[in-house]
Amino acid sequence: MKTTLIKNLVGLFMLALAFTSCGKDDDSNGPQSKSKKVKYEITGNYTGQFMVVYIQANGSNETVTVSQLPWSAEITVSSFPSSAGFGVNAVTNKPGIAGQTAKSTIYVDGVAVQTGxxxxxxxxxxxxxxxxxxxxVK
Structure with a gap:
């Protein structure tokens, strides 16, 4: 259990690093000045606890414990491209009930762009x- 959590957290960190690494800039369309709202969301009827790690607007990771669904967190990004993403794992000794469900989604400006x-x-x-x-986020 602990090994799976660590692997997922390391994977999320590496994913964030890959998205924020240096690359060739493309200014052919000019700078984008409009900010975009990114919303991370978990829905369902699961009553157990989750540990959630998500990427903040500055590229760092935020870790929270979620005890009740639905859950969401919103960030605003203003530089592009920008990375977004989150991972979810169960908290040991805080199970829900067999058959309960949960689903995660990322929204950008109110539009679902990634759904698990x-x-x-x-x-x-x-x-x-x-x-x-x-x-x-582009």
């Missing part, structure tokens, strides 16, 4: 991991 598959708690009441959702 719905996950269902097993007989032990856990949804151990949900798909990590990466996205590049």
């Amino acid at each position: 598959t719905q996950q269902t708690a097993g007989t032990d009441g856990y949804i151990f991991t949900m798909p990590t959702l990466p996205y590049v």
Whole structure:
């Protein structure tokens, strides 16, 4: 369990690093000055706890414990391209009930741009991991 959590957190960090690494700038369309709102969301009826790691507007990671669904966090990005993404793992000793579900989504300016598959708690009441959702905001 702990190994899976660590692997997912390392994977999310590496994903953030890849999206924010230096690359060739393309100024052919001129600078974009409009900011964009990115919303991370988990919906469903799962009553267990999740640990959520998401990328903030400055590129750093924020870690929160989620005890109730629906949950969301919103950031505003103003430089492009910008990375967005989040990963979700179960908190040990805080299961839900077998058969409960949860699904994660990323929205940009109110439009769903990345949606994970719905996950269902097993007989032990856990949804151990949900798909990590990466996205590049342009």
